[in-house]
Amino acid sequence: MAKPLALIRALLFPKRCVYCGKVVGFAPSCRCAPQRQRCRLDGTEAMLVGAVPGLAGGVACYRYEDPVRRGIHRLKFGGARQFASFYGEEMADKLQKTLPGLCPDAVIPIPSTRKERRERGYDIPHLLAQRIAGRLAIPLWDDILVKERETMRQHDLPLAERRGNLVGAFGIRDADRLRGKTVLLCDDVTTSGATLTQAAKTLKAGGAAQVWAVVFARTMPR
Numbered sequence: 001m002a003k004p005l006a007l008i009r010a011l012l013f014p015k016r017c018v019y020c021g022k023v024v025g026f027a028p029s030c031r032c033a034p035q036r037q038r039c040r041l042d043g044t045e046a047m048l049v050g051a052v053p054g055l056a057g058g059v060a061c062y063r064y065e066d067p068v069r070r071g072i073h074r075l076k077f078g079g080a081r082q083f084a085s086f087y088g089e090e091m092a093d094k095l096q097k098t099l100p101g102l103c104p105d106a107v108i109p110i111p112s113t114r115k116e117r118r119e120r121g122y123d124i125p126h127l128l129a130q131r132i133a134g135r136l137a138i139p140l141w142d143d144i145l146v147k148e149r150e151t152m153r154q155h156d157l158p159l160a161e162r163r164g165n166l167v168g169a170f171g172i173r174d175a176d177r178l179r180g181k182t183v184l185l186c187d188d189v190t191t192s193g194a195t196l197t198q199a200a201k202t203l204k205a206g207g208a209a210q211v212w213a214v215v216f217a218r219t220m221p222r
């Protein structure tokens with residue numbers, strides 16, 4: 001039986017599904033759960049090995065399809081900042097289940113553009129990385145990989161132009177700390193893989209021994 005205060009709070013601020021936004025109240029899961037189950041990636045589909053050049057490997061939790069896609073849109077454009085910790089938990093879980101032997105030295109978020117940060121007031125890869133670092137009990141390095149220049153949002157560009165958009169986009173600060181380390185890149189979504197590839201190349205050029213990645217969702221090759 002719920003405590004009276006918890007009951008009042010639940011009535012005033014009903015619990016909503018982080019994916020579709022519907023009120024779930026006291027229900028254990030939302031009605032979009034079976035749909036979400038279909039988006040869940042298992043085994044080889046979840047692995048980013050070979051899918052993203054430059055990475056030693058990596059993990060994705062879901063296909064970038066509804067209702068997961070809707071959830072990410074809510075996170076990106078709906079100001080749903082509190083969802084980031086939930087997604088971060090799922091990413092850490094998936095990583096530990098899929099690559100139990102992986103022990104990165106640090107988590108590095110893909111740097112957002114200034115425009116993205118200004119528009120949202122928060123930085124999604126950073127929030128996700130924070131949670132993952134906490135769960136894996138490893139440091140968060142948010143000052144090593146930096147955006148050297150503002151780039152167009154990858155999402156707004158045709159596939160053919162995405163790679164060119166990122167050439168020279170990233171830079172390294174404090175390469176001494178990076179030398180010989182195994183690092184874990186973190187981003188919300190990967191589509192062409194161009195961002196992860198460019199970031200991985202930059203980190204390796206800066207001295208990293210291995211670069212792995214974890215993303216919440218990925219588009220699948222056709």
Ligand SMILES: [Zn+2]
Pocket residue numbers: 017018019020021022030031032033067
């Ligand atoms: Zn739902």
